[in-house]
Amino acid sequence: QVQLVESGGGLVQAGGSLRLSCAASGRTFSIYAMGWFRQAPGKEREFVAAIRWSGGTTYLADSVKGRFTISRDNAKNTVYLQMNSLKPEDTADYYCAASKFSGTPQRLYHYDYWGQGTQVTVSS
Numbered sequence: 001q002v003q004l005v006e007s008g009g010g011l012v013q014a015g016g017s018l019r020l021s022c023a024a025s026g027r028t029f030s031i032y033a034m035g036w037f038r039q040a041p042g043k044e045r046e047f048v049a050a051i052r053w054s055g056g057t058t059y060l061a062d063s064v065k066g067r068f069t070i071s072r073d074n075a076k077n078t079v080y081l082q083m084n085s086l087k088p089e090d091t092a093d094y095y096c097a098a099s100k101f102s103g104t105p106q107r108l109y110h111y112d113y114w115g116q117g118t119q120v121t122v123s124s
Contacts, residue, residue: 002026002113006096009118012086016122020081022096022115028053031098033105034079035059036070038092038120045095049081050105059106064090086122093117 008020022034035050049070050059058070069082079096097111105111 002028002031002098004096004098004113004115006094006115006118009094009120011121011123014086014088014122014124016086017082017084018086018120019083020094020096020118020120022079022081024077024079024098028077028098030100032102033099034072035097035099035105035111036079036081036094037097037108037111038090038094039117040089040092043092045108047106047108048094050099051079059104083120086120088122088124091120091122093119 003025005023012018033050033052036048037045038048039045047061048064051070051072067085072079095117096115098113099105099111101110
């Protein structure tokens, strides 16, 4: 099993920044990639970003390219989502997830473990 704990959410004005963190513990050696998803009220959970533990290849949704960055600290088993130029439409619960999938991890079903979520609210 892998346990994931997110932190860093909060309330920010449009144009501001936030950094989310996700600390992984347990059988992390089984993980190929870590990702972030978000779910706004009344909407489906959607892919935001992902990064491979080995090599650091990153994947970003088109809606966040140029504004969000995903990075990792392998020594700390922690993944970060730096969110800049935030918009009201970025408001959602953000979830960290871990994947044992060796392909391109951009679908919900590619992920095996999930965190509890952290709320991000962007005011206009």
